[in-house]
Amino acid sequence: MTERTETFDKVATLIEPFNRKGVSLTEATTFxxxxxxxxxxxxxxxxxxxxDFDIIITMNMQAEIETVGQLVDAVEKLKG
Structure with missing residues (x-):
């Protein structure tokens, strides 16, 4: 399992309590x-x-993140 896949899985787990409609998550799922x-x-x-990741996501970054995949990329970049 790649580090990016682990990050996606962790993000998916964090989304669960907020996923009230039970949407199945993919890289393209929009918030x-x-x-x-x-x-x-x-x-x-x-x-x-x-x-969870001990990072800071700036307001500017948040404005650009629309999909789960984009968030995973941002987390990967921030945890460096």
Whole structure:
């Protein structure tokens, strides 16, 4: 299993409590469209990701992240 796959799995686990519609996750799953998250849910989820990976996701980065795959890429980059 690659490090990126492990990161995807960890992100998927963090999404679970927020995935009220039971959407099956792929790299292309969108937070706003597919998961239908509002801004408060996004903030709670970002805090969980930051805590779990011990990283900081800036507001500018958050604005550019629309899919699960993009988030996984950002986490990989930030954990360096």
């Amino acid at each position: 706003a469209g597919d998961l239908e998250w509002d801004s408060l849910t996004v903030m709670d989820f970002v805090a969980a990701v930051e805590d």
